[in-house]
Amino acid sequence: MAPTTETLTAERILEATEEVLRRHGPAKATVVDVARALGVSHGSVYRHFRTKAALREAVTKRWLDRTSEALFAIVGRDRAPETLLREWLCALFDAKRRKAGDDPELFATFSVLTGENSRVVDQHIEELTAQLTEILRDGITRGAFVVTDPEVAARAVFHATGRFHDPTYAGSWKRPEAQAEFDAVLDLLLRGLRAADRPQH
Amino acid sequence: MAPTTETLTAERILEATEEVLRRHGPAKATVVDVARALGVSHGSVYRHFRTKAALREAVTKRWLDRTSEALFAIVGRDRAPETLLREWLCALFDAKRRKAGDDPELFATFSVLTGENSRVVDQHIEELTAQLTEILRDGITRGAFVVTDPEVAARAVFHATGRFHDPTYAGSWKRPEAQAEFDAVLDLLLRGLRAADRPQH
Incomplete structure:
Protein backbone atom coordinates (compact mmCIF):
# COMPACT_ATOMS: atom_id res chain seq x y z
CA MET A 1 0.00 0.00 0.00
CA ARG A 47 1.15 4.72 19.11
CA HIS A 48 -2.24 2.94 18.80
CA PHE A 49 -1.27 -0.64 19.69
CA ARG A 50 1.64 -1.08 22.07
CA THR A 51 2.18 -4.77 21.42
CA LYS A 52 1.51 -7.41 18.82
CA ALA A 53 -0.82 -9.05 21.38
CA ALA A 54 -2.83 -5.80 21.77
CA LEU A 55 -3.15 -5.50 17.99
CA ARG A 56 -4.28 -9.09 17.58
CA GLU A 57 -6.76 -8.75 20.45
CA ALA A 58 -8.21 -5.57 18.94
CA VAL A 59 -8.62 -7.07 15.47
CA THR A 60 -10.34 -10.12 17.01
CA LYS A 61 -12.71 -7.88 18.97
CA ARG A 62 -13.52 -5.93 15.79
CA TRP A 63 -14.30 -9.19 13.95
CA LEU A 64 -16.65 -10.37 16.73
CA ASP A 65 -18.18 -6.91 17.22
CA ARG A 66 -19.42 -6.91 13.64
CA THR A 67 -21.68 -9.84 14.54
CA SER A 68 -22.89 -8.48 17.89
CA GLU A 69 -23.60 -5.03 16.38
CA ALA A 70 -25.67 -6.54 13.56
CA LEU A 71 -27.60 -8.56 16.15
CA PHE A 72 -28.07 -5.56 18.41
CA ALA A 73 -29.98 -3.84 15.60
CA ILE A 74 -32.49 -6.73 15.70
CA VAL A 75 -33.14 -6.39 19.46
CA GLY A 76 -34.77 -3.00 18.78
CA ARG A 77 -37.16 -4.27 16.08
CA ASP A 78 -40.88 -3.83 16.62
CA ARG A 79 -41.94 -7.48 16.66
CA ALA A 80 -43.88 -9.98 18.73
CA PRO A 81 -41.36 -11.37 21.29
CA GLU A 82 -41.33 -14.86 19.82
CA THR A 83 -40.75 -13.55 16.28
CA LEU A 84 -37.99 -11.32 17.61
CA LEU A 85 -36.23 -14.22 19.35
CA ARG A 86 -36.56 -16.35 16.23
CA GLU A 87 -35.15 -13.58 14.01
CA TRP A 88 -32.28 -12.93 16.40
CA LEU A 89 -31.21 -16.60 16.58
CA CYS A 90 -31.59 -17.04 12.81
CA ALA A 91 -29.47 -13.93 12.26
CA LEU A 92 -26.79 -15.30 14.61
CA PHE A 93 -26.66 -18.64 12.77
CA ASP A 94 -26.70 -16.84 9.37
CA ALA A 95 -23.94 -14.42 10.35
CA LYS A 96 -21.63 -17.21 11.56
CA ARG A 97 -22.50 -19.44 8.63
CA ARG A 98 -21.82 -16.63 6.17
CA LYS A 99 -18.48 -15.78 7.79
CA ALA A 100 -17.47 -19.45 7.66
CA GLY A 101 -18.77 -20.06 4.14
CA ASP A 102 -17.84 -16.88 2.28
CA ASP A 103 -14.21 -16.76 3.32
CA PRO A 104 -13.22 -20.07 4.99
CA GLU A 105 -9.53 -19.12 5.19
CA LEU A 106 -10.20 -15.87 7.04
CA PHE A 107 -12.65 -17.74 9.27
CA ALA A 108 -9.95 -20.32 10.09
CA THR A 109 -7.52 -17.49 10.76
CA PHE A 110 -9.93 -15.86 13.19
CA SER A 111 -10.54 -19.25 14.84
CA VAL A 112 -6.84 -19.23 15.71
CA LEU A 113 -7.10 -15.65 16.98
CA THR A 114 -10.20 -16.30 19.10
CA GLY A 115 -8.34 -19.27 20.59
CA GLU A 116 -5.59 -16.86 21.66
CA ASN A 117 -7.98 -14.21 23.03
CA SER A 118 -10.43 -15.99 25.31
CA ARG A 119 -11.12 -12.79 27.26
CA VAL A 120 -12.44 -11.10 24.11
CA VAL A 121 -14.52 -14.18 23.27
CA ASP A 122 -15.98 -14.25 26.79
CA GLN A 123 -16.95 -10.58 26.45
CA HIS A 124 -18.54 -11.32 23.07
CA ILE A 125 -20.61 -14.15 24.59
CA GLU A 126 -21.58 -11.86 27.48
CA GLU A 127 -22.81 -9.25 24.98
CA LEU A 128 -24.81 -11.79 23.02
CA THR A 129 -26.45 -13.33 26.10
CA ALA A 130 -27.21 -9.78 27.36
CA GLN A 131 -29.09 -9.15 24.10
CA LEU A 132 -30.94 -12.45 24.50
CA THR A 133 -31.80 -11.55 28.11
CA GLU A 134 -33.23 -8.25 26.87
CA ILE A 135 -35.45 -10.07 24.34
CA LEU A 136 -36.65 -12.53 26.99
CA ARG A 137 -37.30 -9.76 29.51
CA ASP A 138 -39.38 -7.86 26.97
CA GLY A 139 -41.29 -11.07 26.19
CA ILE A 140 -42.03 -11.65 29.88
CA THR A 141 -43.31 -8.07 30.29
CA ARG A 142 -45.58 -8.53 27.27
CA GLY A 143 -46.84 -11.86 28.59
CA ALA A 144 -45.43 -13.92 25.72
CA PHE A 145 -42.81 -15.87 27.69
CA VAL A 146 -43.03 -17.58 31.05
CA VAL A 147 -39.50 -17.54 32.45
CA THR A 148 -38.38 -17.41 36.08
CA ASP A 149 -34.92 -15.94 35.54
CA PRO A 150 -34.38 -14.33 32.11
CA GLU A 151 -30.57 -14.33 32.48
CA VAL A 152 -30.45 -18.04 33.25
CA ALA A 153 -32.89 -18.77 30.42
CA ALA A 154 -30.90 -16.61 27.98
CA ARG A 155 -27.74 -18.56 28.78
CA ALA A 156 -29.67 -21.83 28.36
CA VAL A 157 -30.95 -20.72 24.93
CA PHE A 158 -27.42 -19.70 23.94
CA HIS A 159 -25.96 -23.04 25.08
CA ALA A 160 -28.75 -25.11 23.53
CA THR A 161 -28.17 -23.47 20.14
CA GLY A 162 -24.36 -23.68 20.36
CA ARG A 163 -24.15 -26.21 17.56
CA PHE A 164 -25.40 -23.45 15.24
CA HIS A 165 -23.05 -20.64 16.23
CA ASP A 166 -20.00 -22.15 17.95
CA PRO A 167 -17.21 -22.08 15.32
CA THR A 168 -16.22 -25.61 16.41
CA TYR A 169 -19.19 -26.85 14.40
CA ALA A 170 -18.55 -24.68 11.31
CA GLY A 171 -17.81 -27.82 9.28
CA SER A 172 -21.37 -29.10 9.82
CA TRP A 173 -23.19 -25.91 8.80
CA LYS A 174 -23.02 -26.70 5.08
CA ARG A 175 -24.74 -30.07 5.54
CA PRO A 176 -28.16 -29.96 3.83
CA GLU A 177 -29.94 -31.01 7.06
CA ALA A 178 -28.35 -28.23 9.17
CA GLN A 179 -31.22 -25.76 8.69
CA ALA A 180 -33.90 -28.35 9.61
CA GLU A 181 -31.87 -29.36 12.69
CA PHE A 182 -31.61 -25.74 13.73
CA ASP A 183 -35.38 -25.21 13.22
CA ALA A 184 -36.17 -28.29 15.35
CA VAL A 185 -34.03 -27.01 18.26
CA LEU A 186 -35.50 -23.53 17.92
CA ASP A 187 -39.11 -24.83 17.89
CA LEU A 188 -38.46 -26.89 21.02
CA LEU A 189 -36.87 -23.96 22.87
CA LEU A 190 -39.66 -21.57 21.89
CA ARG A 191 -42.23 -24.04 23.13
CA GLY A 192 -40.30 -24.26 26.39
CA LEU A 193 -40.26 -20.48 26.83
CA ARG A 194 -43.89 -20.11 25.83
CA ALA A 195 -45.21 -22.92 27.95
CA ALA A 196 -47.11 -22.37 31.13
CA ASP A 197 -45.60 -24.39 33.97
CA ARG A 198 -47.44 -27.63 34.50
CA PRO A 199 -46.85 -30.04 37.37
CA GLN A 200 -44.36 -32.84 36.67
CA HIS A 201 -45.77 -36.24 35.74
CA MET B 1 2.43 -59.84 29.56
CA ARG B 47 -6.94 -63.63 12.75
CA HIS B 48 -9.39 -61.31 14.59
CA PHE B 49 -8.39 -57.92 13.20
CA ARG B 50 -7.01 -57.87 9.67
CA THR B 51 -5.57 -54.35 9.81
CA LYS B 52 -4.41 -51.76 12.28
CA ALA B 53 -7.37 -49.62 11.12
CA ALA B 54 -9.83 -52.44 11.92
CA LEU B 55 -8.29 -52.87 15.38
CA ARG B 56 -8.43 -49.17 16.13
CA GLU B 57 -12.01 -48.93 14.87
CA ALA B 58 -13.06 -51.87 17.05
CA VAL B 59 -11.44 -50.50 20.20
CA THR B 60 -13.12 -47.13 19.57
CA LYS B 61 -16.51 -48.83 19.14
CA ARG B 62 -15.95 -50.75 22.39
CA TRP B 63 -15.16 -47.51 24.23
CA LEU B 64 -18.32 -45.81 22.92
CA ASP B 65 -20.47 -48.92 23.41
CA ARG B 66 -19.75 -48.88 27.14
CA THR B 67 -21.62 -45.55 27.32
CA SER B 68 -24.53 -46.54 25.09
CA GLU B 69 -25.00 -49.87 26.90
CA ALA B 70 -25.11 -48.17 30.30
CA LEU B 71 -27.67 -45.72 28.92
CA PHE B 72 -29.72 -48.49 27.32
CA ALA B 73 -30.25 -49.97 30.78
CA ILE B 74 -31.93 -46.69 31.78
CA VAL B 75 -34.41 -46.75 28.87
CA GLY B 76 -36.07 -49.81 30.43
CA ARG B 77 -36.54 -48.28 33.89
CA ASP B 78 -40.05 -48.04 35.27
CA ARG B 79 -40.32 -44.27 35.58
CA ALA B 80 -42.58 -41.38 34.63
CA PRO B 81 -41.45 -40.32 31.11
CA GLU B 82 -40.11 -36.96 32.20
CA THR B 83 -38.09 -38.50 35.05
CA LEU B 84 -36.77 -41.11 32.63
CA LEU B 85 -35.64 -38.50 30.12
CA ARG B 86 -34.00 -36.48 32.89
CA GLU B 87 -32.20 -39.56 34.26
CA TRP B 88 -31.04 -40.59 30.79
CA LEU B 89 -29.59 -37.17 29.94
CA CYS B 90 -27.97 -36.83 33.39
CA ALA B 91 -26.43 -40.29 32.96
CA LEU B 92 -25.07 -39.30 29.53
CA PHE B 93 -23.47 -36.13 30.92
CA ASP B 94 -22.15 -38.04 33.96
CA ALA B 95 -20.69 -40.85 31.87
CA LYS B 96 -18.85 -38.46 29.55
CA ARG B 97 -17.75 -36.24 32.42
CA ARG B 98 -16.44 -39.23 34.34
CA LYS B 99 -14.55 -40.58 31.32
CA ALA B 100 -12.98 -37.13 30.77
CA GLY B 101 -12.25 -36.47 34.44
CA ASP B 102 -11.08 -39.87 35.74
CA ASP B 103 -8.53 -40.57 33.05
CA PRO B 104 -7.95 -37.40 30.97
CA GLU B 105 -5.08 -38.97 29.01
CA LEU B 106 -7.10 -41.97 27.89
CA PHE B 107 -9.97 -39.60 27.08
CA ALA B 108 -7.63 -37.49 24.91
CA THR B 109 -6.38 -40.67 23.26
CA PHE B 110 -9.91 -41.73 22.41
CA SER B 111 -10.66 -38.22 21.13
CA VAL B 112 -7.94 -38.83 18.55
CA LEU B 113 -9.40 -42.26 17.75
CA THR B 114 -12.97 -40.98 17.40
CA GLY B 115 -11.62 -38.30 15.05
CA GLU B 116 -10.21 -41.11 12.89
CA ASN B 117 -13.37 -43.23 13.01
CA SER B 118 -16.27 -40.96 12.15
CA ARG B 119 -18.39 -43.90 10.94
CA VAL B 120 -18.26 -45.48 14.40
CA VAL B 121 -19.06 -42.12 16.01
CA ASP B 122 -22.04 -41.63 13.67
CA GLN B 123 -23.33 -45.09 14.62
CA HIS B 124 -22.88 -44.26 18.31
CA ILE B 125 -24.91 -41.04 17.88
CA GLU B 126 -27.57 -42.98 15.96
CA GLU B 127 -27.84 -45.45 18.85
CA LEU B 128 -28.13 -42.71 21.42
CA THR B 129 -30.78 -40.78 19.47
CA ALA B 130 -32.67 -44.05 18.93
CA GLN B 131 -32.77 -44.52 22.71
CA LEU B 132 -33.96 -40.93 23.13
CA THR B 133 -36.64 -41.49 20.46
CA GLU B 134 -37.82 -44.54 22.40
CA ILE B 135 -38.14 -42.50 25.60
CA LEU B 136 -40.06 -39.73 23.78
CA ARG B 137 -42.34 -42.24 22.04
CA ASP B 138 -43.18 -43.86 25.36
CA GLY B 139 -43.84 -40.41 26.83
CA ILE B 140 -46.22 -39.55 23.96
CA THR B 141 -48.12 -42.82 24.42
CA ARG B 142 -48.48 -42.12 28.12
CA GLY B 143 -49.64 -38.54 27.46
CA ALA B 144 -46.65 -36.91 29.15
CA PHE B 145 -45.05 -35.35 26.05
CA VAL B 146 -46.63 -33.49 23.16
CA VAL B 147 -44.31 -34.07 20.20
CA THR B 148 -45.17 -34.23 16.51
CA ASP B 149 -42.20 -36.29 15.34
CA PRO B 150 -40.32 -38.13 18.13
CA GLU B 151 -37.27 -38.77 15.92
CA VAL B 152 -36.89 -35.10 15.02
CA ALA B 153 -37.46 -34.10 18.65
CA ALA B 154 -34.93 -36.69 19.89
CA ARG B 155 -32.30 -35.28 17.57
CA ALA B 156 -33.16 -31.74 18.71
CA VAL B 157 -32.76 -32.77 22.37
CA PHE B 158 -29.43 -34.43 21.55
CA HIS B 159 -28.17 -31.35 19.67
CA ALA B 160 -29.44 -28.90 22.29
CA THR B 161 -27.54 -30.76 25.03
CA GLY B 162 -24.36 -31.21 22.95
CA ARG B 163 -22.38 -28.87 25.17
CA PHE B 164 -22.79 -31.48 27.92
CA HIS B 165 -21.75 -34.61 26.03
CA ASP B 166 -19.74 -33.58 22.97
CA PRO B 167 -16.07 -34.26 23.89
CA THR B 168 -15.14 -30.91 22.29
CA TYR B 169 -16.49 -29.27 25.44
CA ALA B 170 -14.80 -31.64 27.91
CA GLY B 171 -12.62 -28.77 29.15
CA SER B 172 -15.70 -26.87 30.38
CA TRP B 173 -17.30 -29.76 32.32
CA LYS B 174 -15.17 -29.17 35.42
CA ARG B 175 -16.29 -25.54 35.73
CA PRO B 176 -18.37 -25.13 38.91
CA GLU B 177 -21.30 -23.65 36.94
CA ALA B 178 -21.47 -26.55 34.45
CA GLN B 179 -24.10 -28.50 36.39
CA ALA B 180 -26.39 -25.45 36.78
CA GLU B 181 -26.02 -24.67 33.08
CA PHE B 182 -26.95 -28.25 32.21
CA ASP B 183 -29.97 -28.11 34.52
CA ALA B 184 -31.17 -24.86 32.92
CA VAL B 185 -31.01 -26.35 29.41
CA LEU B 186 -32.70 -29.54 30.59
CA ASP B 187 -35.53 -27.63 32.32
CA LEU B 188 -36.16 -25.58 29.20
CA LEU B 189 -36.23 -28.65 26.95
CA LEU B 190 -38.54 -30.56 29.27
CA ARG B 191 -40.92 -27.62 29.34
CA GLY B 192 -40.83 -27.60 25.55
CA LEU B 193 -41.67 -31.30 25.32
CA ARG B 194 -44.34 -31.08 27.99
CA ALA B 195 -46.02 -28.02 26.62
CA ALA B 196 -49.27 -28.19 24.70
CA ASP B 197 -48.98 -26.41 21.37
CA ARG B 198 -50.24 -22.87 21.58
CA PRO B 199 -50.67 -20.47 18.65
CA GLN B 200 -47.71 -18.15 17.97
CA HIS B 201 -47.95 -14.61 19.32
Missing part, protein backbone atom coordinates in the same frame (compact mmCIF):
# COMPACT_ATOMS: atom_id res chain seq x y z
CA ALA A 2 1.37 3.44 -0.89
CA PRO A 3 2.21 5.94 1.85
CA THR A 4 -0.75 8.17 2.58
CA THR A 5 -1.46 11.46 4.27
CA GLU A 6 -4.80 10.31 5.71
CA THR A 7 -4.91 10.41 9.51
CA LEU A 8 -3.83 7.06 10.87
CA THR A 9 -6.74 5.99 13.09
CA ALA A 10 -6.97 2.78 15.12
CA GLU A 11 -9.80 1.75 12.78
CA ARG A 12 -7.60 2.16 9.68
CA ILE A 13 -4.87 0.10 11.33
CA LEU A 14 -7.33 -2.67 12.20
CA GLU A 15 -8.75 -2.65 8.69
CA ALA A 16 -5.22 -3.10 7.32
CA THR A 17 -4.55 -5.81 9.93
CA GLU A 18 -7.59 -7.77 8.78
CA GLU A 19 -6.40 -7.42 5.19
CA VAL A 20 -2.95 -8.73 6.17
CA LEU A 21 -4.61 -11.67 7.96
CA ARG A 22 -6.80 -12.36 4.94
CA ARG A 23 -3.75 -12.51 2.67
CA HIS A 24 -1.21 -14.23 4.88
CA GLY A 25 -3.04 -16.18 7.60
CA PRO A 26 -2.80 -16.05 11.39
CA ALA A 27 1.01 -16.19 11.69
CA LYS A 28 1.29 -12.72 10.16
CA ALA A 29 -0.31 -9.54 11.48
CA THR A 30 2.54 -8.25 13.59
CA VAL A 31 2.96 -4.50 14.03
CA VAL A 32 5.78 -4.57 11.48
CA ASP A 33 3.66 -6.37 8.85
CA VAL A 34 0.77 -3.96 9.32
CA ALA A 35 2.96 -0.85 9.24
CA ARG A 36 4.47 -2.11 5.99
CA ALA A 37 1.01 -2.73 4.49
CA LEU A 38 -0.04 0.80 5.43
CA GLY A 39 3.23 2.35 4.24
CA VAL A 40 3.81 4.00 7.62
CA SER A 41 6.48 3.72 10.31
CA HIS A 42 6.23 1.06 13.04
CA GLY A 43 6.15 3.91 15.56
CA SER A 44 2.90 5.30 14.22
CA VAL A 45 1.21 1.91 14.62
CA TYR A 46 2.74 1.42 18.08
CA ALA B 2 3.45 -63.50 29.77
CA PRO B 3 2.29 -65.95 27.08
CA THR B 4 -0.98 -67.54 28.05
CA THR B 5 -3.02 -70.55 27.11
CA GLU B 6 -6.37 -68.75 27.51
CA THR B 7 -8.35 -68.63 24.30
CA LEU B 8 -7.54 -65.45 22.44
CA THR B 9 -10.92 -63.80 21.91
CA ALA B 10 -11.58 -60.50 20.12
CA GLU B 11 -12.66 -59.11 23.50
CA ARG B 12 -9.32 -60.04 25.12
CA ILE B 13 -7.44 -58.40 22.25
CA LEU B 14 -9.49 -55.21 22.59
CA GLU B 15 -8.96 -55.16 26.34
CA ALA B 16 -5.22 -55.38 25.76
CA THR B 17 -5.46 -52.71 23.05
CA GLU B 18 -7.14 -50.31 25.45
CA GLU B 19 -4.42 -51.03 28.00
CA VAL B 20 -1.73 -50.29 25.39
CA LEU B 21 -3.53 -47.02 24.51
CA ARG B 22 -3.77 -46.12 28.20
CA ARG B 23 -0.04 -46.59 28.64
CA HIS B 24 1.33 -45.23 25.40
CA GLY B 25 -1.23 -42.88 23.85
CA PRO B 26 -2.92 -42.86 20.45
CA ALA B 27 0.19 -43.37 18.31
CA LYS B 28 0.59 -46.90 19.64
CA ALA B 29 -1.97 -49.69 19.42
CA THR B 30 -0.82 -51.34 16.24
CA VAL B 31 -1.32 -55.09 15.82
CA VAL B 32 2.37 -55.65 16.65
CA ASP B 33 2.16 -53.65 19.90
CA VAL B 34 -0.94 -55.47 21.02
CA ALA B 35 0.43 -58.93 20.15
CA ARG B 36 3.53 -58.10 22.18
CA ALA B 37 1.42 -56.97 25.16
CA LEU B 38 -0.54 -60.23 25.00
CA GLY B 39 2.57 -62.36 24.49
CA VAL B 40 1.11 -63.93 21.35
CA SER B 41 2.11 -64.00 17.69
CA HIS B 42 1.01 -61.21 15.32
CA GLY B 43 -0.80 -63.87 13.32
CA SER B 44 -3.15 -64.73 16.14
CA VAL B 45 -4.19 -61.07 16.49
CA TYR B 46 -4.52 -60.71 12.71
